[in-house]
Amino acid sequence: MGLKYGEKGFIHTIFFIVWEYCKKFNMNPSLIRKVYFTVAKKEFNRKWLRKDAKKKYYDIGGAKLPYDTHYNPCDIFGDVFFIHCLCGGNYDSELVRKLDDYLGEGSYCFRGEGIDVTVKSGDVIIDAGAWIGDFSAYASTQNATVYAFEPTQKTFDMLCCTAEMNIGGKIIPVKMGLGDVETEASISYGNTSSSNTFNTLRMKNNAQSEKVSITTIDRFVVEQKIERVDFIKDLWEQSSFFFIAPEAYDEKTVAKRWKPETSAQLTELAGVLLSINDFSAHNTEEIVKAWITEKEYHLGNIMNAFRLVLVGESKGPHIFDITEILGQEEVIRRIKKAIEIL
Secondary structure (H helix, E strand, O other): OHHHHHHHHHHHHHHHHHHHHHHOOOOOHHHHHHHHHHHHHHHHHHHHHHEOOEEEEEEEEEEEEOOOOOOHHHHHHHHHHHHHOOOOOOOOOHHHHHHHHOOOOOOOOOOOOEEEOOOOOEEEEEEEOOOOOHHHHHHHHHOOOOEEEEOOOOHHHHHHHHHHHHOOOEEEEEOOOOOOOEEEEEEEEEOOOEEEOEEEEOOOOOEEEEEEEOOHHHHHHHOOOOOOOOOEEHEEEEEEEOOOOOOOOOHHHHHHOOOOHHHHHHHHHHHHHHHOOOOOOOHHHHHHHHHHHHHHOHHHHHHHHHHHHHHHHOOOOOOOHHHHHOOHHHHHHHHHHHHHHH
């Protein structure tokens, strides 16, 4: 896929295939891994790294990012820039679905099937976990205003550089994290900041720690007197299953959760769900758990497989909140579809 669209050259593609083969069969030879990532970064820099009289920087489809050996945007190119740079910004559903398995986390944007989750001129964006501002820079190319949240100091400094370099829209760096409550947290992160994720639960070896402030979107919007928010990065990625049914199922989750008896059990579950008149979360949960107890099935096995067929992987809110939002007909349809495929 990368070779077809021009993301990868021939040598890069060969190492990519070998590396994917190693991962598929739980092989992790350090030499192959090292060579693959070295080749990937060199080819990425050849395509997108620029140099003027003062400094090096990345120009990725008009989105400018500062150059730093610890913050290489190579790893996030697929999710943020692949379609923008290599597919003419075509976020139509057919192409996004086609690329979904290839891209790391999947595209942040989607258009089609009655849904339009794309960045438009004049939009107000919340970039939660902005890292060095990769998505913010892309949104700036679309003339949007972005409130970019990044709580850790070193990464925030890079984000500020990104904000200064991109003048199409307006990037407003915010040195805070976003959560469901206002609080302070101790954030731990590795010595090489090649990711826009962080760990608040446990310290890893050789990790650094920093205390940061956490706010909520609601509080921030009120305090800044923001009248509207058009796009929240990660919202589509984390909740797209509410709008479109899974076309594929996470391989690791299937291997772990889909057991020989699962198809028969979920077929029974579909019958139970069909008989429910009040499909509210509370009522459905009571009926389903009573059925599981009566049949002496394993609660965890049923619930995990149930989530898999509705979401496509192990993520999402409370399972019965999902069923209530999707509705009885759609839930049963997704169960039957997954049984056919898996």
